[in-house]
Amino acid sequence: MAATVERPKPVLVPDSCKGCGRCIDACEHHCIEPGSDIDPVTGLVPVRIHLEHCTACGLCFDACPEPYALRPEFADAARASRPAPRATAIPAAEPIPDAIVELPPAEPLVIKGMYASAIGAILAGCRHFFGYPITPSTEGAELMARLLPRLDGQFVQAVSEVAAINMLYGAGSAGVRATTFTSSPGFSLMLEGLSYMMGARVPGVVVNVMRGGPGLGNIAPSQSDIKLACRGLGHGDSHAIVLAPATPQEMLELTMLAFDLAFKYRNPVIVLADAYLAQMTGRVTLPRTMVQPGVPSWAVAGDEAHRRNLITSIYLSETELEGENLRLLAKYARMVDEEPRADLFECGDAEILIVACNTPSRMAKGAVRTLRARGVKAGLFRPLTLWPFPIRALAPVLGRAREVVVVEASAAQLEDEMRLAISHANLATPPITRVNRLGGILPSHDEIVSCVVSGARAPALEATA
Amino acid sequence: MSVFYERFDRHDAGEGVKGRSTHYCPGCGHGLVHKYLADAVEDLGIQNRTVAISPVGCAVFLYYYVDAGNVQAAHGRAPAVALGEKLAHPSSIVISYQGDGDLASIGLAEILQAAQLGIPITVIFVNNAIYGMTGGQMAPTTLMGQRTTTSPEGRGRTMGAPLRMAELIAQLEGPVYVERVALYDNKQRVKAQRAIKKAIGLQVENRGFAMVEVLSECPLHLGLTPAEAERWVKERMLPVFPLGVKKDATATREIWPAWKTPIVDPAVVHAVIGGAAERVQRFCTRFPRELWGRDIALKLAGAGGDGAQTAAMIIARAAINEGFDATHIPSYGPESRGGTSYADVRVAEEEVLSPAAPRPHVLLAFNAPSLAKFGPLVADNGIAIYDSTVAPDPPRLAANVIGVPVPATAIATGLGRVTVKNIVALGALAGATRLFPTDTFLTAIRQALRDKPALLELNEQAFALGAKAVAATH
The missing domain is CATH 3.40.50.970 (Thiamin diphosphate (ThDP)-binding fold, Pyr/PP domains)
Structure with a gap:
């Protein structure tokens, strides 16, 4: 004997029905009509369903925009039971480690x-x-x-x-x-x-x-x-x-x-x-x-x-x-x-503390070597993390420095990060000198050295100071 | 049943009626499309593999309802997010759900690229001719004459005509299936259900990109009852947005190539990134400090095709092979596409600190303009080597800068291949500066020609002739 698939009839769940009425036109047997009673829970007016003429065609289900406003009712009680809830039944995934x-x-x-x-x-x-x-x-x-x-x-x-x-x-x-x-x-x-x-x-x-x-x-x-x-x-x-x-x-x-x-x-x-x-x-x-x-x-x-x-x-x-x-x-x-990280070069006794990152920090490192050779106690503080700024590594060397020289190819953007970090850490701000170039030019070794030795300023500095 | 959550816990914590009803206005088409989507996922048996991408728009909360993996995307970017998800886990079934502002306005670039790539994802595009979430503004699909809050007198000529996305996407090569459907009566709803299931099914088959545009109702912003809104879609939208299959290449489109699991085997990775275990032989006993100290600057300059960058790379590699530090910065800007090519090389005993070479100790100029430009910049006691075939006139150089002419082009031409003139010049540089032993350079040349062993002999000859030419002129 061929199995027949039983189709369910709709049962209205009033507090999930918004009364839009899209099911009304969908029903060819006029089983559904506009409601007149305000649902006390939703404040909306759900439709009314009369199942006398219902053929269980299912068209109302497909016309209802709400997932749970029409509950399928099977004559077969075994099918009427709801499936077990699924979403919350899944345990949290175990991480697979690297x-x-x-x-x-x-x-x-x-x-x-x-x-x-x-x-x-x-x-x-x-x-x-x-x-x-x-x-x-x-x-x-x-x-x-x-x-x-x-x-x-x-x-x-x-x-x-x-x-x-x-x-x-x-x-x-x-x-x-x-x-x-x-x-x-x-x-x-x-x-x-x-x-x-x-x-x-x-x-x-x-x-x-x-x-x-x-x-x-x-x-x-x-x-x-x-x-x-x-x-x-x-x-x-x-x-x-x-x-x-x-x-x-x-x-x-x-x-x-x-x-x-x-x-x-x-x-x-x-x-x-x-x-x-x-x-x-x-x-x-x-x-x-x-x-x-x-x-x-x-x-x-x-x-x-x-x-x-x-x-x-x-x-x-x-x-x-x-x-x-x-x-x-x-x-x-x-x-x-x-996570703050920094690289310190010759900072132990530095009186002139140069702060730089990226390629300019290489020029700055060369400048530190040149300055040291000339007897100037210079050091390089190079942040590896610009955010978070490595202020804990900077603080002790900052205390010894007579002057900080920030070397960068921007209008004091690295300097601003440093100043903010110094300010948040409630540290005293030492005198800060800038060696910065703009326009796609990097500060040179010579510019850094002459700035430290004679206070000479790179051309871009006047404009941004 | 479908794959909706039993209780919508994400909808206001699932409390009260919100746990069992959507956030949509009465009569909104989104709820229907959600149901058809959820039914299709259930029918296809792919719930665990499904990833739904929620858009920005009224459907932003798709993830309240669909019990699947959920990712919420920025406005218009859902197809890009979907591609990222799909390529990360190709076995997943990724569904990008978007409205008309999201897909047809701010996300035009993303949808066009995703469609043309053709990678199997499914796009459900809900077109209701208005911006719902922001409160009834003009959409790219708003009809001519239609009043919205940003077209208060009706959409006019200066606002452009409505965009027909299904037709636009269908004319691309990438998609396998594009159809426009509607929701306004039983017949259309059945078609919409079938189309959505088909579009997702094509992804399950790994067939390709599919999009279903659904003409939908926004009764609230149209100022109509749900029944009137259905009629409005039928009578007003249909003439502008004709329903039907716009493209179906299902029968002819080949299955997308099988997806492979990325390789993480260290031996393979090592080989792919060019790791080499054999130690390179060293020939230097010490850094040539006697030349220009512990940090030497070189500049190689010529026209594109002269081979300045290759020669520069060989010098840098030679230095690094010997355990020194070296850097090479090429000219990489528009000027390098426009005919000139410069390279700055630094060679340092311990560490290169200033990678640029504005005042080089060694200049290698492949043509007269380069010699004229950089000759005067050569540092004191430096050397300017130049191709005397193309720059025959003696250059104006500082008194303490040595000019070394080398007929590099002529020698290379004599060897039958003018392109080796850079290696001739490199030989001359080696001979004139004694920077490194000959074997150091030859080793680096061999490394550079690892994939072209047939050219090795010619290049060795070129190097030797260049060195010899310099010896002859000195």
Whole structure:
């Protein structure tokens, strides 16, 4: 005997019915009519159903916009029982931890800074790259386009930086290690996506190669996105760790570190480079280990274990959003506590403390050597994290310094970060001198030395002082 | 049953009636589309694999209802987010759900790229001809003459005509299936259900990108009852947005290539990133401090194609092979596409500190303009080597700068391949400066030609002739 599929008849659930009446026209047997009684729970007027003529055709179910306003009623009692609730029945996913595995030994590579970043990303377990070509970062994307297919990874040239950062958001939401490389104008376009990433706690790594601005500016080296990365990373109260490499070697190392920090904090991490650093070829020693990434418990990974997960940054209730803001602030506070990093050179007895990062810190290091040779007690303080600024490392050397000389290729953006950190730490601000160049010019060794020795000022300084 | 949550815990904590009803206004089409989506996921048996991307717009809270993986995207960016999700876990079934402002206005670039890429994702596009969430403003799909809060006199000519997204997407190569459906009567609703299930099913088959545009009702902002809104869609929207299948390449479209799991085997990674274990032989006994101290600046300059960058890279690699530090900065701007090519190289005993070379100790100029431009900048006691074939006139150099002419182009031409003139010039540089032993340079040249062993002999000859030419002129 052929089995017949029994179709259910509708039973109205009045407090789920909004009385829209779309079911009324759908019913060809006129079983449903507009209601007249206000439902005390919803304040709406649900429809009325008479089942005398109902043929269980089911059309009313398909016409009702509400999931639960019409309850199916089966004559067969066995089918009438509701299925067990599903969403809450799934236990939280267990995280699959990353594995650190040994790499075969290798001779140093001689590669561009952007290549070093790309290789660092690969060694950190990144197999997904989303990017848009922009000078002077493009070579990194080009290398990823060559290498990732050989590792069965994914390279996508996005339609814009806006799309690229949102692909990063998607891949990060899925819990995989993904990255994008860009340069200043492209970084501006990514700020919306970065704000969403911070709001929704999505990890990802953005390498921004700073070039001259504002506007189209030029493609020469600059440091004028420090403010953007440290203070203006999209709308809302947001922060991300900002790493500042100074050599191709550090492009690799800090890009690798960026992935660990991004997943440690579920937050994007910015690697701020400059155009010289991106384009410069140098010696890069490979690490002894690489990362085989796991799957975090919160990932929306498209399987049963992670089905209950949600990635979002919307909190309509002000108190809920304030609560989330406070949780994010607590996370940022943890970054401030645990992640500041700095490199100190000849700072032990320094009376002249030079502060610099990225490529200018190399010139500054040379200047320190020259000054030391001339008997000037100079030292270099180089922040590796621009946010959080390594104030605890700076404080003791600041106390000994007679003068601080900030060397940078921006209009005092690094200096401002330092001043804010000094102010928040309630430290006395020492006399600060600037050696800064703009327009895509880096301060030179000679400019730094002559500034310290004779107080000579670089041309850009007068305009910005 | 479908894959809705049993109780909508995310809707105001699921308390009271909100736990069992949507946030939509009475008669809104979104609820229907949600149901068809949820039914399709259930029917296809893919609930655990499903990832729903919520847009910005009234459907921002799709994740209140659909019991699947949920990601909420920025306005218009859902297709980009969907691609990121899909490529991260290709076995997942990713559904991008968008309204007309989201997809057809602010997210035009994202939807066009996703559609043209053709990667299997499913887009459900709800077109109700108005901005609902922000309160009834003009949408890209608002009809001509339709009054909205931002077209108070009716949409006029200066506001452009409504965008027909289904037709626009269907004419791209990428999508496998595009259909426009409606919700205004039983027949249309059945078609809508089928289309949504088909579009998701095509992703399950790994067939490709599919989009269903759903003409939907927004009774609130149309100022109509739900029944009137259904009629409005039928009578007003249909003439502008004709229903039907706009593209269906299901029968001919090949299945998308099988997705592979990314490789994380360290041996493979090591090989792919170019790791080499064999130690490079060293020939220097010490850094050539006697030349210009512990930090030497070189500039190589010429026209694009002269090979200045390759020669610069070989010098840097040679120095690093010897355990010294070196950097090379190429010119990378528009000027390098426009014919000139400069390279700054620094070679330091311990650490390069200033990677640029504004006052080089060594200039290698491949043409007369480069010699004229950089010759005067050569540092005291420096050397300016130049291709005398193309720059025959003696350069004006400072008294304590040595000019070294090398007929690099002529020598390279004599070897039958003018492109090796950079290696001829490099040989001359080696000969004139004694920066490193010949074997140091030859080792770096061999590394540079690792993938072109057939050219090795020619390049070694070129290097030797360059060195010899300098010896002859001295």
